[in-house]
Structure formats: C-alpha cells, structure tokens
Amino acid sequence: MLASFTAHLNSSNRILVLIGAGLSASSGIPTYRSASGFWRTFSDQQLAKKSAFEEDPILVWQFYNYRRQQAKAALPNPAHHALAELAARRPELFSVNQNVDELCQRAGHPMGQIVDLHGSLFRVKCFDDACGYEEENHEIPIIPQLSVTEPPGVLDSADYNSAQSGVSIEDLPHCPKCKVGLLRPATVWFGENLPEAKVHQVDEWLQDGKVDLMLVIGTSAMVWPAAGYIGRARNAGARVAFFNMMEKAAGVARPEESDWMFLGDAAELVPKAFEGFLGVDN
Template identity: 50%
Template sequence: MATNTEPQISQESIASFHEHLGKSKRILALLGAGLSASSGLPTFRGKGGLWRTHQSMSLATPGAFNEDPGLVWQFYSYRRHMSLQAKPNPAHYALAALAEKIPGFQTLSQNVDGLSPRAKHPPKQLQLLHGSLFDLKCADRHCGYIREDYTDPIVPALAIPTSGADLTSNETREQDISDVSVSIPKLKHHELPQCPKCKKALLRPGVVWFGENLPFTVLETVDDYLASREKIDLMLVIGTSAKVHPAAGYIDKARQRGARVAVINTDENDRPPRGWNDGDWFFCGDAAQILPELLKPVIGDLPKP
C-alpha cells in the first residue's frame, strides 16, 4: 500500500537494504542524468536548458535536423566531446560490477552519454532507452546503416570550434563552442558525416529525438524481462525523477512483479510517481558515493579505475 511517509536513511534502513540485496536474484535499475552528475556532465533538459541561444530541446527533433543539420550536428558534436572528456564515476562501475555478479540484473538507462558502456557494463544487461551519442545512423530510415563511433570529431568540420584555426592545437580544442562569443559557421551538406552505405543521406546522432519511438529491440527486451514468471526482487531508481513514460511505468510494473523500490537521488523531494510503499528505501545524496557502499555486500570493494 502506498504511503506519503518518506523512508529515512538510517543504519537500520541500510542494513535492511543489504539483507534484501543479498537475497535478490532479479534486479531492475532505472538510470537518469543524476547518475552522471559526478562525472561533470551538463544537462540540457528542463528550465534554462539553453545551448548558445537555442532551447536545446528544440534541436532534438527530426525537423530541426532537416532544417539545419549543420547546427544540430555541432550541438551533438559538442555533447559528444563533453562526454568523452568526462569519465565514468564509481556509480557506473558499481552497476557494471553488479551486472557481472548477478545474471538476473537488467539496467534501463535514459542516458545517452556513453559512460555506462565505457565502465564495461555488460551490453546484454544495459538497455539504452534513448539511444547513444556514440551511435551514428543513416538519416534515411530505409537505408538502415548504423555503427558505434567514438571518434572526436567525426569529421574535420565538427572540430571544436570550427574556425579557420589549427584544429589540432590544444588552444583551439579547449574553446567552448557553447559560448555565444565563439563563432560557429554555417556548415555545408558535404562537410557533414555522410552515410557510407547509401552514399546519399547524412548520418545523424543515434539518439531518440522528440516525436520518435524508443528503440523496438530495447522495448522488446524490457517487456520480455517484465513478462517473465519469475519475481523481480528489487528496483533501483537512480538519478531520475522517473516522471516521464515509459520510465515511470516500469516502476509500477516492477512492483506488480513483487519488487521493493530503492531510490537514490540528490533531490530530497524525489519519490516514485505513485508515492512510497511500505518497505521502500530512499537514499538522498550523490549516487557516485552512495551506490558503491549500498552494493558492497555483493560487489565488494571497487578497484580504482
């Protein structure tokens, strides 16, 4: 039964979590941007989510790409660059270690930053709901070309910043293309990433834009996991308010399969969409500090990366 009483952090709650974790064979985790906060990545969603003079979410649409692919690519090339400068934090490594220890652990990530894969999270236990900045796919959906690519920049014209300067110099590379005082050019079609398969369309970032469906194979994998007759023991909700569907619905579905819910977030007002249930846990703070300790009975001490 749902309650309005927020679970409190105490030694007793940590001990009860550890006891339940030790008995858990099937665990589901839902990850959000808060997981990567300690890695220093900026967020572009919500109030004030501007990139230069553009509302960043307005660049995350198929229409924006069709209208000005050069501008959209420069925004995503900047995000790729920032993500590659960041490093996975202890929370990423803790989740990867848990996946290695528990075959029945499945992770649903709303993050596109590539940090979980770089922490060696087993791919079969990591479902990227919103795609990845480091997947490139043909803008023509009939072509079907896709590849993983961590090259930075993908093409010379997308170097940061794209000016007439020496693109290999540290001084040039360290300039902040998100600053409106740093000029960016109007890129031409032939300067942008081209599809090597159809040789007609541009490549685009392999992320899910507004108005697009989530990846079918990912949704199918998640649905199969939730449809199993086996009980789900534990649901971890990390760094996300889980207010947006389908993410919000996964918490309810896990509860229906018997899961107890543990929320790890910095927002003191964060709670599951339908409120707290008896037996839930809320650990308020930085996931990078909290998660390795919460999972320690199973994963042990993390090696220094």
C-alpha cells in the same frame, strides 16, 4: 535502513535497474541546463528533434559534436563502477539506461545486461529511417570541420549563423549505404518513438518472472515507458530503492513505505549502498 537494504540486496537475483542523468552528473556530463557558454543559450527541445536537423543540420551536428566530446572526456564515477560490479555478480540483473553517454559500458557493465533505451551519442544512423543504416562511431570530431566545439566570440544563439561557421552541408557525414541521406546521432529525439526492439527486450525481461528488487538511480522516471517500469516491477514482487538528489525527484513513482530512499549524489550513495554486498574495496 542501509542494513535492511543490504539484506534484501544479498537475497536478490532478478534486479531491474532504471538509470537516468543523475548517475552521470558527477562525471561532469552536463545536463542541458548546466551546459556552458554558447550551448547554454539553446534548450534541448530546440536542437534534439527532427525538424531542427531538417532546418539546420550543421547547427545540430555542432551541438552533438560538443556533447560527444563532453561524454568522451568524462570518466565513469564510483556509482557506474559499483553498478557494473553488481551486474557482473548478478547475471540476472538488467539495466534500462536512459543515458546516452555509454559511461556504464565504459565502467564494464556486462553488455548483455543493459539496454540503451534512448540510444547512444557514439552511434550514428541515416536520417532517412527507410534506409535503416546505423553504425557505431567514436570519431570525434566526426569530420575535421567540426573541431571547434563553441563558435568563437559568439555567446548567444540569436547572434549565430551556422552557414557562416565554415562548415557546409556537403562536409557533414553522409550515409555510406544510400549515399543520399545525412548521418545523424542515433539518439532518441523529442517526438520520436523509442526503438521497438529495445522496449521489447525490457518487456520480455519483465514478463520472465518475479522481480526481487528495482533500483531507480538518478531519474525522476517521469517519461514513459520508463515511468511504468516501477509499477510493473512492483506488481512482479519487487521492492524499490531510489537514489536521487531530492525526494520529490521520485516523480510519478509515488514511493511506498517498503521502499528505500537514498538522497544525495548517486556517485556517493550507490557505492555506499552496495558496500555491504560488494565489499569495501569496490
């Protein structure tokens, strides 16, 4: 199986990569379900949405401060590096990234060949969409009052009141453009549309010609439009390689006979699968 994949990779130029949480799992980026301590008692659906921010922006910022700190402390793993190297050697490769941790970029993935479909933890924007302000922001904590990532002594969300945490709404970062709106993380929240320009970028790449190969790494590809990219790549001629923990993680993609299915930790599988192309040192 590996030999046939290597042969196909060697002859592939237009490669579409779909990236999900499984790529960053062994870098220690916690999924919500594996979050530790206090934040474990919340679900992502509870906090990653506009109504949650409207109700309690302090709590949502505390949560994102925790996530930003985790992502900043994490290091790209061998799979991020192997993918970055492959992208550098295959300038027509294009990555659709559903992760918000920027680990691909930190591994050196060429910037023009990757789109962060779900935004980034290291970008913030005005809560008022009409204002439109957005900036890169690697300041952690974003305000000094958020230096504590887990409320001390509180283990359950039910016992927590953000109003007593010593952070006030006035402390939270405000938009420098309109001076009225609060800044919020520029990640795509539940119920929000994906950024149109980014979706358009993927569409354009797909319409640009034949696709040789599609790599689906660490994602069940259950969410649209990402779920549709596999079918569209197939229609454009691509063979598909899945890198997932479990076969059923291929989700709606319905693997076909000509696909490659690499099962296990992406951090081990991806470099091994690329080895025949990149060489052993990578």
